[in-house]
Amino acid sequence: MWIGWNEFDILLGDVHSLKSKRSVVRPIVAEIRKRFQISVAEVEDAELYQRTRIGVSLVSGDRNHIAETLQRVEEAVAQRPEIELLSSKMRLVQSTDF
Template sequence: MYVGTLSFDLLLGDVHSLKEKRSVVRPIVAELQRKYTVSAAEVDHVDLHRRAIIGLAVVSGDATHLTDVLDRCERLVAGRPEVELLSVRRRIHGDDD
């Protein structure tokens, strides 16, 4: 069994309130969950209106499949024009860990 996590550090564009922030972050989280069947949520910077950290986790029996899903999720977030992806942190845990 393999567990993979991603942490996206995002800078939001023209956002001036927490309400506007939610209207940007929620669709990204929802699309990740719907498209790739992963667990995702905003996990940090919840009180800052121009920054967000989205955390994501996925479990798989195959390391290749896990890496593929994580790559697709990263491309999806990086391709969103309303956010700037500042950094991505990736971790993969296997049975040997």
């Protein structure tokens, strides 16, 4: 079994309240969940207005499937015009590594 995850550090731009931050972050999280059928959540920087970290993860028996899916998710996030993807940390591990 393979486990993969990616963490995105995102700059949100012209956001000056937590309410406006939610209006930017929620659609991103919803689109990833719907389009890729994977787990996704805001994982850090919840109290900062202009920054967020979004984590995605999935489990599969096929390492290539995970790597390709995580790469496609990263590309989709990077293409969103209302944000700037500052960094991405991808990791794949096998269950026998634990």
